[in-house]
Amino acid sequence: MAEFQLYCFAQSGNAYRAALMLNLIDADWQPIFVDFIAKGVPRTAEYRANVNEMGEVPVLVHGAKKLSQSGVILTYLAERSGQFLPHGDDERLEALRWIIFDNHKLNGSLASFRYLRWLAKPPGHPAVLAFLKARIDNALGIFDKRLADRAYVLGSRPTIADLSLVGYLYYPPEEFGFDIAADYKSIGAWLQRIKALPGWAHPYDLMPGHPLPQ
Numbered sequence: 001m002a003e004f005q006l007y008c009f010a011q012s013g014n015a016y017r018a019a020l021m022l023n024l025i026d027a028d029w030q031p032i033f034v035d036f037i038a039k040g041v042p043r044t045a046e047y048r049a050n051v052n053e054m055g056e057v058p059v060l061v062h063g064a065k066k067l068s069q070s071g072v073i074l075t076y077l078a079e080r081s082g083q084f085l086p087h088g089d090d091e092r093l094e095a096l097r098w099i100i101f102d103n104h105k106l107n108g109s110l111a112s113f114r115y116l117r118w119l120a121k122p123p124g125h126p127a128v129l130a131f132l133k134a135r136i137d138n139a140l141g142i143f144d145k146r147l148a149d150r151a152y153v154l155g156s157r158p159t160i161a162d163l164s165l166v167g168y169l170y171y172p173p174e175e176f177g178f179d180i181a182a183d184y185k186s187i188g189a190w191l192q193r194i195k196a197l198p199g200w201a202h203p204y205d206l207m208p209g210h211p212l213p214q
């Protein structure tokens with residue numbers, strides 16, 4: 001058995017943050033497929049009792065430890081490996097600030113928008129999609145400005161803040177109905193820089209469950 005197990009599925013950008021980190025630090029890890037889309041497994045009482053009371057992926061298992069929330073998993077892996085770790089108190093707090101902004105405003109809204117537009121049956125109500133799209137545009141604008149004069153979120157070095165913010169941003173534009181990398185130039189350039197890191201892989205190549213059954 002691998003040293004780390006990650007409960008995940010290919011369409012989850014929340015899980016991708018953890019899977020990408022594991023790959024970038026060259027950890028010995030294996031995915032455990034959670035069928036959210038066809039079977040809603042994280043919503044079952046069994047999953048909540050045995051895997052994660054919050055009813056979510058990702059969950060990282062490391063020996064007797066079972067961690068959820070991608071920001072917690074990224075922090076744990078960075079502290080253990082010494083890689084992608086913010087340096088000092090100011091950087092640590094700044095990374096946390098961007099991880100919370102990402103979870104709440106950027107990928108938090110983008111994940112719900114994509115799910116309602118592309119996967120939900122029936123799709124989400126147009127008013128809900130319009131509400132989320134406005135939040136996404138606002139958050140992407142803020143983040144694009146942040147990256148205008150920096151290579152990475154905290155400056156010249158990639159950290160866990162970057163690995164959180166990439167969450168959903170490599171998925172195909174057709175799934176969103178707009179092209180983030182093309183519309184936001186600084187984000188587009190930053191995505192290319194992260195993609196060039198040794199160990200980078202696309203979410204559909206890193207986690208099980210792609211393509212979806214017809």
Ligand SMILES: N[C@@H](CCC(=O)N[C@@H](CS)C(=O)NCC(=O)O)C(=O)O
Binds near residue numbers: 043057069071
């Ligand atoms: N803030 C959490 C979000 C996790 C999350 O929402 N995961 C989704 C999959 S992408 C989930 O498990 N949803 C279950 C549900 O909606 O019932 C994190 O960063 O780990």
